[in-house]
Amino acid sequence: MSTTYYSEEHEWITVDGDIGTVGITDYAQEQLGDVVFVDISKVGEDVAKGDDVGVVESVKAASDIYSPVSGTITEANPALDDAPETVNAEAQGGGWMFKITLSDTGELDGLMDADGYKTFAESL
Template sequence: MADIRYTEDHEWISVEGKVGTIGITDYAQNQLGDVVYVELPEVGREVAKGDETAVVESVKAASEIYAPVGGKVTAVNQALEENYGLVNEDAAGAGWFMKLELSDPAELDGLMDEAAYAEFVKSLG
């Protein structure tokens, strides 16, 4: 089973082996509203934890997507190029943004698990 972790910027990363799949949380897509554009990173790009890796634009705002951990982009979700609404329809599934080969799996330790993220969202009011 994949290990899923969350950031305070509302990104999630689902890790299987040394590869993490990254997207935004359901909470984030609800805050954004209808997604109208997604800019994905280049495959092969090396990113550090906290780097801006993608941009998502909605009818309300544009928001940067940050790398929850460092690594190399190994894939992007081509389906988003055809249907930006996947982010709204299935943020934690079909609406994923990219896959990263983790450079340091220990960076996951600084992220929240599902219970901690749920508490964090509650604290936002």
Template sequence: MTLYFTQEHEWLDVTGDTATVGITDYAQGQLGDVVFVEVPEAGRVVVKGKEAAVVESVKAASDVYSPASGTVTEANAALAEDPALVNTAPESDGWFFKLTLSDVSELEGLMDAAAYKAWVATL
């Protein structure tokens, strides 16, 4: 299990060629109270850097970009009933979707936890 982060505040938890994707605690804090989440359905092909999901809060609606390319294997159905999971557990139960990576080399250049924390401190 390896954890990666993007400058767009997504996280990616990778085991082998499978990854779980969500938004960071910093991102949910910037959004405020999340009221709706639209996640991609299983079977959808997502592309690194392209829109994969939408999160709406009391402040705004924001796109969530896929940190890597692949095929979605599971969407977090719990978010439909309880979108606030993104606020209360953004880096665990509030995950958005799981995917099978199509190109593991796309993980190069993503940040580890220490680099992400240092980067967020500059914002």
């Protein structure tokens, strides 16, 4: 059973046990515009909640990607190397960016659920 949470930095994380899959939200990809490059530079490293772990570049600008939780980054999405536009097409599916082994699942309590994020994004 997996559950999806959302951060105020417009990331989503789907958690199954202590394994999380992280991407950016549909709202975020729309704001960024056409994504042309994704680089998760901290694969294999331990990161703290809120650390920047890589970058997403659109035709317009570069934006940092933050980890919504603490843990160890185990994998970047290899499909994005050749097809970064998948982030635009399937932000909350095939356009996932990295996987992380959570060190403290309790941090998830500080994130939003889908309804909470929807309200948050609409307020911006």
